[in-house]
Structures are given as C-alpha cells and as structure tokens.
Amino acid sequence: MTENLIKLAPSSLDYPPMKCARCFYLDRVKRISIGSFPPPVFSTLDVAQQNYFKDKNTSDLTDQLPPGKIMQKGELPGTVVSTEMKDNKNRKFLIGGRPDIVIKFDNGEFGIIDFKTTNLKSNKAESYRYQLEAYKQIFTNPGATKTAPTPKLSPITHMGVLQFEPTNIFNHDDVNCQLNLRMSYSRLEPDEVKFFKRVTYIMDILTASEPPPFKDECRDCQFVKKQSDFKYE
Numbered sequence: 457m458t459e460n461l462i463k464l465a466p467s468s469l470d471y472p473p474m475k476c477a478r479c480f481y482l483d484r485v486k487r488i489s490i491g492s493f494p495p496p497v498f499s500t501l502d503v504a505q506q507n508y509f510k511d512k513n514t515s516d517l518t519d520q521l522p523p524g525k526i527m528q529k530g531e532l533p534g535t536v537v538s539t540e541m542k543d544n545k546n547r548k549f550l551i552g553g554r555p556d557i558v559i560k561f562d563n564g565e566f567g568i569i570d571f572k573t574t575n576l577k578s579n580k581a582e583s584y585r586y587q588l589e590a591y592k593q594i595f596t597n598p599g600a601t602k603t604a605p606t607p608k609l610s611p612i613t614h615m616g617v618l619q620f621e622p623t624n625i626f627n628h629d630d631v632n633c634q635l636n637l638r639m640s641y642s643r644l645e646p647d648e649v650k651f652f653k654r655v656t657y658i659m660d661i662l663t664a665s666e667p668p669p670f671k672d673e674c675r676d677c678q679f680v681k682k683q684s685d686f687k688y689e
Contacts, residue, residue, distance in 0.1 A: 461540065462662055466553040466594075469586035469654055476674035481667045490676050501573045505620060506557065514559055517569070517618055518641035524561035532558060533604035538594040544656040547663065550599060555591045557618075558609070567614035568592060573637075574619055581617040581644035588615040588644055589651040616643040 468480070482488040510528065514521040537552035559567040568591045570584055581588065592615060598606035620637040627634040661668065670677040 461548045461550065462659065464549055464551050464590070464655070464658065466551060466555075466587035466590035469590055469658060470584055476671045476677060477661050477668040478671055479674060479676050481661050481664065484662055486667070498573055501620070502556065502571050505571045505573075505618075509557075514561070514567075518639075520616075520641050520643060521559070521567060521614060522561045522563060522565070524559045524567070527558045527560050531560075531607075533601065533606065535601055536591070536594050536606040537599045537601055538597045538606070539599040541593070541597060543659045544652050545659065547656075547659050549655065549659060551590045551594050552601075553587075553591070553594070558591075558595075559614070560609075561613075565611055565613040566595070566609040567616075568595075568612060569615070570617045572617050572619050574621065576619050576621045576638060576640040578640070578642060580619050580640075581615070581642040584617055585644055585647075586651060586654050588617075589646060589648070591615075592646060593651065612646075614643065615646060616641055 468484070479490070509517060510526050512526075514524045514526075532555075535552060535554055538550050540548055540550055542548055555568060556571050557569040559569060561567065568588055570581075570588065572580065572584070574580065592612045594606060595609035595612060598608045600606060619640045619642065621640075623636045623638050625633050625635050670681055672678070
C-alpha cells in the first residue's frame with residue numbers, strides 16, 4: 457500500500473461496519489491482527505459448489521436469472537483488478553480480487569454471483585453488497601495485473617448471493633456421507649452512490665494518523681482492554 461494509491465480487496469469493503477473499524481485499521485495499516493479467519497471447510501464447500509455448477513446453465517442455479525453460462529478459467533484471469541479510481545474526497549484507490557462466479561448471459565449481459573454456505577435469508581445479498589458492487593466496478597473500469605488484463609464486461613445486470621444451507625445426511629458408508637443442501641438466491645440491486653460512500657469511509661479509516669477508538673461491541677477490543685487493565689501479582 458503506497459501513500460497515494462491504496463489497493464482494496466472487495467471483501468474488505470463489507471468488513472468494518474459489520475465488525476470493528478479499529479481492528480480493521482490495526483490489521484491493514486499496522487499489520488497487527490488476532491489472526492481469526494473462517495474455517496477452511498467453508499472454502500472447500502465453495503470450491504465443491506463451483507465445480508458442480510461450472511458447466512451448467514444458469515437455470516440450474518435459480519429461475520431468477522436469464523439463460524447463460526458460468527465463465528470459465530480460460531475466459532477470466534485468476535485475479536481481476538480495476539484501473540485507478542478516486543473516492544468522494546479525490547483519493548486514489550484500486551480494487552483487486554477473485555470473484556466466485558461470473559456469468560455471461562445468452563443476451564450478451566453479465567452477472568456476478570457469490571456462493572455462500574450459510575443460513576438462508578431472503579436479503580442475504582445485502583450483507584455482501586459492497587464486495588459484489590466492487591466486482592461490478594472492476595469489470596466496468598478494468599485495469600491489468602502484471603500477467604493479464606481484466607476484461608471489460610458490460611452491462612452487468614445481475615448481482616446476488618446463492619446460498620447453501622446444510623439440512624440432513626441421507627446416506628453414508630465407512631468413508632463418505634451424502635448431505636442435502638437447501639438453496640436460495642438473494643438478488644442485489646446496485647447502488648453506486650452507496651458504493652463510493654463506503655469506499656470513502658474505508659479510505660478515511662486507512663489514511664487516519666491514529667486508530668479508531670475501541671468498540672464496546674467488539675470482543676477483540678474488549679479482550680485487549682481487559683488485558684491492559686489486568687494487574688499481575
């Protein structure tokens with residue numbers, strides 16, 4: 457991260473309000489982190505879901521999407537990045553990451569879908585609004601990595617989250633069990649004004665000279681405060 461150009465990961469745009477701005481600052485700016493992360497099994501489930509659906513039509517995902525196909529590795533680079541952009545305070549940033557699913561619809565439009573193993577909720581996509589919008593901005597304003605350019609995909613007409621919720625095991629043997637997953641699609645309506653307001657908020661955090669205050673609702677903040685107050689005998 458340089459002084460004049462900050463690189464943002466799409467997932468980081470959903471992080472601070474849901475968790476803690478102070479912890480986000482310490483992690484990104486000071487490289488101080490408690491090291492918590494989702495269990496690797498969730499990534500394994502995501503990969504299994506993507507591999508199953510990658511050759512199927514969008515009608516196999518949900519009836520809420522137009523006919524189309526998931527774009528394959530040969531059609532997209534492993535990492536996609538935007539060109540240099542500016543927030544609402546004219547500060548420079550770019551976005552880079554690895555999208556879960558990009559769809560090319562038969563009518564020439566495109567969609568960005570995230571796979572999540574989670575409890576089903578009709579508004580689940582709202583929890584991932586900014587990372588979905590970030591990928592839309594990347595493909596609308598494409599840049600290039602050292603190895604490959606990011607293609608321009610336009611128009612992007614659909615964004616959402618395909619949810620998978622484990623329900624029951626219906627068969628097993630000595631080394632395998634077969635698990636049912638309920639599925640539900642949650643669509644997101646884009647809002648570019650909200651997106652740039654969020655980016656500006658993130659940039660305010662990352663360019664601050666001091667970390668934000670402790671957050672009462674953050675367990676990590678409270679742990680650190682209690683440690684500092686603890687008197688060893």
